[in-house]
Amino acid sequence: xxxxxxxxxxxxxxxxxxxxxxxxxxEALGCTLAEPVVAQVSLPPFDNSAMDxxxxxxxxxxxxxxxxxxxxxxxxxxxxxxxxxxxVERGTAARIMTGAPVPRGADAVVIVEHTRPGGAGGVExxxxxxxxxxxxxxxxxxxxxxxxLSPGQRLGPGELSLxxxxxxxxxxxxxxxxxxxxxxxxxxVEPGRxxxxxxxxxxxxxxxxxxxVSAGASIAESMHVPDDEAAVEEALRxxxxxxxxxxxxxxxxxxxxxxxxxxxxxxxxxxxxxxxKPGKPVAFGIVLGRPLFxxxxxxxxxxxxxxxxxxxxxxxxxxxxxxxPRTIHATLLADLAHEPGRREYCQAVTRAxxxxxxxxxxxxxxxxxxxxxxxxNSLVVIPETSEGLRAGEEVTVIYPxxxxxxx
Ligand code: AMP
Ligand code: MG
Numbered sequence: 001x002x003x004x005x006x007x008x009x010x011x012x013x014x015x016x017x018x019x020x021x022x023x024x025x026x027e028a029l030g031c032t033l034a035e036p037v038v039a040q041v042s043l044p045p046f047d048n049s050a051m052d053x054x055x056x057x058x059x060x061x062x063x064x065x066x067x068x069x070x071x072x073x074x075x076x077x078x079x080x081x082x083x084x085x086x087x088v089e090r091g092t093a094a095r096i097m098t099g100a101p102v103p104r105g106a107d108a109v110v111i112v113e114h115t116r117p118g119g120a121g122g123v124e125x126x127x128x129x130x131x132x133x134x135x136x137x138x139x140x141x142x143x144x145x146x147x148x149l150s151p152g153q154r155l156g157p158g159e160l161s162l163x164x165x166x167x168x169x170x171x172x173x174x175x176x177x178x179x180x181x182x183x184x185x186x187x188x189v190e191p192g193r194x195x196x197x198x199x200x201x202x203x204x205x206x207x208x209x210x211x212x213v214s215a216g217a218s219i220a221e222s223m224h225v226p227d228d229e230a231a232v233e234e235a236l237r238x239x240x241x242x243x244x245x246x247x248x249x250x251x252x253x254x255x256x257x258x259x260x261x262x263x264x265x266x267x268x269x270x271x272x273x274x275x276x277k278p279g280k281p282v283a284f285g286i287v288l289g290r291p292l293f294x295x296x297x298x299x300x301x302x303x304x305x306x307x308x309x310x311x312x313x314x315x316x317x318x319x320x321x322x323x324x325p326r327t328i329h330a331t332l333l334a335d336l337a338h339e340p341g342r343r344e345y346c347q348a349v350t351r352a353x354x355x356x357x358x359x360x361x362x363x364x365x366x367x368x369x370x371x372x373x374x375x376x377n378s379l380v381v382i383p384e385t386s387e388g389l390r391a392g393e394e395v396t397v398i399y400p401x402x403x404x405x406x407x
Contacts, residue, residue, distance in 0.1 A: 001273045001274070002273075002275070003274070003275050004308055004343060006271075007308075007309060008308065008312060010271060011284055011309050011312060012312060012323055012324075014270060014291055014313075015244075015291050015313045015317055016316070016317070017317060017318070017319040018319070019174075019175060020034030020175065021174075022170050023171065023173060024170055025160045025169065025170065028160065028173040029157070030155065030156070030216045030404060031173035031174055031175075031319075032151075032153070032154055032318055032320060033150070033151055033155055033174075034172045034319070035151060035172040037166065037168065038146070039142050039143065039145060039146050039148045039166050040144065041166060041167060042138055043139070043141040043166070044136050046101045047101065047102045047136070047137050047138050048135070049100050049134060050098065050109070050135065051098055051111045052097050052112050053096060053109045053110050053111040053112050053114075053115070054072070054094065054095055054096065054109065054112075054115060055078065055093060055094045055108075055109055056125065057088060057105065058108040058128075058129045058130055060093075061108075062128055064126060064127060064128050065126060065127075066126050069118075069125055069126050070125040071118045071122055071123075071124050071125075072092055072124075073091060073092045073122050074092070074093060074094070074121050074122055076094045076095070077095045078094055078095065078097065078103060080099035080100045081099075083101050083103075084103040086103065087104040088105035088106040089105055093125075096109060102135055107131040108130065108131055108133040108134065108135065109129075110127070110134070114126050148162055148163070149162065149163065152321060155171065155173060173319075174317075174318055176217055176218050176318065177218070177243040177317040177318060178220035178241075178244075179217050179219055179243065179246055180220045180221040180222075180238075180239035180246065181208045181209060181221065181222040181246050181247075182221075182223055182224070182225060182232070182239065182245070182248075183205045183224045183225075183249060184224070184225050184226070184297075185224075185227060185248075185249040185297060186227045186228075187200055188201070189202065202224060203370065204249070204297065205222060207299060207303065208246055208302070209222060211306050211310075212246070215310075215311055215315075215403075215404055217244075217314050217317075220243075221238060223238070227249075227258060229261055232247075232250070232262040237266070239290070240289075242290060244290060244291050244317065245290050245291070245292040245293070246292075246293050246310065247292065248294075250294070251283050251294045251295070252281045252296065259283070260272070263287055263292065263294065266287045267285055267287030267289075267292065268285055269284075270284050270285050271284050272284075275384065276305075276342055276344070277343070277344040277345070277367075278296070278300050278304055278345070279296055279302075279308070279345075280296075281296045282294065282296055282305040284309065293305070293309060293313075299370050300366070300373065303401075304345050304379065307325060307398065307402070308325060308345070326398065327397060327398055328350070328357055328396075329395070329397070330356070330357035330359035330378075330397045331357065331359070331393070331395075332380065332389055332390070332391055332394075333360045334360065335388065335390055335391050336380065336382060336389040338389065340385050340387060343384045344381075344382040345379040345380070345398070346361040346362065346365065346380040347372040347376040348360060348361040348376060348378045348380045348397065349375050349376060349377060349378065350377055350378040350397055350399045350400075357397070357399070359378060359380055359395065376401070377400050377401060377402065378398060378399035378400060379397065379398040379401055380395055380397050381395070
């Protein structure tokens with residue numbers, strides 16, 4: 001039996017970042033960049049207009065006003081995607097659209113709102129312009145040769161579109177972990193079937209699948225086996241090509257032997273049982289060269305142990321730097337009883353208010369009570385020595401849970 005801090009340390013020491021893979025930009029959403037992205041072009045690639053208006057020589061508009069407009073002759077139109085071959089010379093202007101290259105000679109763009117039509121197709125400028133007005137200079141965002149994205153960067157919509165703006169279709173990112181899921185229990189029936197007496201539906205399969213996907217990992221295998229040592233062992237062998245193996249059930253005191261025996265035959269157990277509530281019977285080991293988490297069967301225990309141990313492992317495998325669960329301080333809205341002993345984690349809803357975070361824990365504390373998880377986005381942490389937390393107290397909360405904290 002060990003503390004959760006020791007358990008987390010052992011888990012994070014036992015797993016490593018997965019290798020990089022070149023993948024299409026969209027597939028890399030949420031992944032960690034593996035190799036630098038160096039700008040092959042400048043952004044913008046050319047001086048261009050930030051507004052719809054007229055490309056002018058600023059000097060020509062000096063002192064312009066509604067009463068004394070600067071009248072300029074029109075030499076052409078520059079819609080986006082075209083370029084003007086003519087040069088803007090003193091006394092002339094070109095109509096220009098947002099994103100179009102600024103024609104040679106011009107040093108400012110006057111917005112349409114500061115002009116009115118002049119005679120003979122010309123334009124009257126009503127407000128003086130300064131050189132550079134409404135022009136986005138070449139390389140103003142990034143210059144060719146500069147590093148646009150560095151390894152370790154998490155790839156969200158902004159980062160991926162920057163890669164696209166630089167002309168890339170693919171990117172080298174840390175591969176998503178592929179998880180194998182094995183639920184155990186002879187009492188379990190697949191949802192959709194009829195429920196025989198004494199049986200319950202297998203909900204942990206949906207739970208683990210959903211949590212694996214919401215962590216940005218993928219599902220390599222998902223299977224169910226009865227409480228039978230040979231069946232467990234055979235199932236584990238089918239998981240050997242996954243990056244991580246998750247089992248549920250068969251780890252409580254009465255049952256531990258058959259999962260334990262299978263683990264010991266195929267690998268090494270690093271720990272069994274952690275001083276937490278719920279989730280105490282969780283086990284971790286290396287089986288067939290893969291990290292294996294033997295997660296307790298009680299559904300709320302499964303969620304909590306996933307957050308505390310499996311999610312950090314998936315983050316490390318995904319190339320993240322800060323892998324431990326994130327904590328905040330929040331004001332507790334109602335008393336929470338506790339008997340000193342294990343560190344306890346309560347399903348809770350945390351909200352940001354003008355006065356900081358507030359947290360409301362579910363009144364249901366049972367490790368089999370799945371309704372306690374509805375709407376939950378956080379876990380209130382009750383320290384092992386606590387004799388209960390009081391309403392109004394500042395408490396430690398793991399937030400967010402059940403999703404990637406970078407999402
Ligand atoms: P175990 O860890 O196998 O002793 O299971 C502890 C409790 O969790 C028992 O009440 C099991 O019926 C329940 N349980 C185990 N596996 C699942 C599952 N896949 N879905 C729903 N409940 C489960
Ligand atoms: Mg069982």
